[in-house]
Amino acid sequence: MITGYCSNGEIVTLSVADEPVALRPDIVWVDLVEPNKAEDLMMEKLLGISIPTRDDLKDIEPSSRLYTEADAVFMTASLVYRSETDIPDLTDVAFILHGGRLMTIRYAEPRAFALFKAAMHRIPGGCPNGVVMLTRLLETIADRTAEILEQAVGKIDDLSLQVFGDKAVVKRRPPHFLEARLRDVAGHHRLVAKTRDSLASLSRLLTFVYTVPEVQADKDSRELCRSISRDIQTLSEHASFISGNITFLLDASLGLINVEQNAIIKIFSIASVVLLPPTLVASVYGMNFRVMPELEWQLGYPLALAAMVISAVIPFFFFRWKGWL
Incomplete structure (x- = not known):
């Protein structure tokens, strides 16, 4: 599926069946969601650049995830998705700046994209070009990552109260209660670990984005990029703190199980x-x-x-x- 977003807020659906000769000049963001081979070829023809495949997005080497080629800037970041489920995971998303437009290629639905699309009309001054669109989208991704960590903290606090409840609550625990809580601890650890990996990926991407000439030429985007980098650094430190709390909770749960035994x-x-x-x-x-x-x-x-x-x-x-x- 290919969706185009114009600077005036209009949304355009691009189809292989109605292959356009050229992209409309007012389209500043092209979002490719699980594109097939025909859609990849159509966008390569319209933009004159090579579109990364799913296998290309999985390449973890920095030199392959962040590079410039044929006046196009290619960037790949790993984002957390399915954070509300028991099996959170990472998905690789490509960001391409070319010809004043932003193109994103993804094979999953991170919630940050839905939040950004819903709030695009509230962005001061709108998104007149791909650079502004990219920095605003990265800002939403950082905010969503912070929200994931906040939700994780709340769940870990609830779990801690269950493990270290008062004596009356402890006496009413069913058999194997603490053993069941170990699964919850493992789930929270997976979520925080995936979030830390995503933050590391975003930190590298933002460092690269800051050096892009188009970003350097736009003062507001440059300052916003710097602010997002600081937020990512703070979130990384917070994720490390949460990870330490999870480790303590795991050790304490195992200790209580040993005490009961x-x-x-x-x-x-x-x-x-x-x-x-x-x-x-x-x-x-x-x-x-x-x-x-x-x-x-x-x-x-x-x-x-x-x-x-x-x-x-x-x-x-x-x-x-x-x-x-």
């Missing part, structure tokens, strides 16, 4: 120690020796039972006194 093992250990003396008494009077004076006692049986009970009670209260129970 040790408590169960301690109960069995104490029970075995408490029952050991009565077992010893019963074993003695279960021996089949001919000469055992107690066997002739009329009160031998109740005395043996009393001895077993006393031998069990004394260790029990001793453990209570020592605070082991």
Whole structure:
């Protein structure tokens, strides 16, 4: 699908069936979403440049993701998408500046693009060219990344309250509650890790964008690019802080699981120690020796039972006194 956005806010759909001879001069942004081979060839013919394929976008080498060729600036960044799901991921998006236009090529739907399209009419002065469109779009991407981190912080705080709840809440926990929370911790870690990778990609892209002559020639775009770079740096530091909190939460959860398991093992250990003396008494009077004076006692049986009970009670209260129970 190919969509063109004009400087006056008009939206134009470009189709292979109605292949235009040339692009309208007022189109400042061409958005290619999951383009097929025919659409790639049509845009290459209209723009006179080579369009990166999906395999080209996956190339992680900086020299292949950020370069200039035939008066066109090619940039590729990894953006977070599906952040609201249990399996967030990264998608590679290409940004191309050529002939005063911006072209984007993507094979997913990062929410930042929908937010930018919805707010385009509110941009002061509009977007008269591709450079302004690019910097404004990058600003929205940075804002969306900040929103993802804020949502992650809220979810991690809720998870922390579940793990470190008050005693009344802890006692009402179902079995294997903490083990289930480990999956949540892993999900949050994946989201933050993907966000950090995206921020690193955006930081490299912005450093490259700042050196583009078209950006340097536009003072407002240059200043906005510098501001976005600072925001990206701040977000990267914040993501590192969140990652540290997740690591602490993971270690604490594993520690609490070990404490619960040790408590169960301690109960069995104490029970075995408490029952050991009565077992010893019963074993003695279960021996089949001919000469055992107690066997002739009329009160031998109740005395043996009393001895077993006393031998069990004394260790029990001793453990209570020592605070082991």
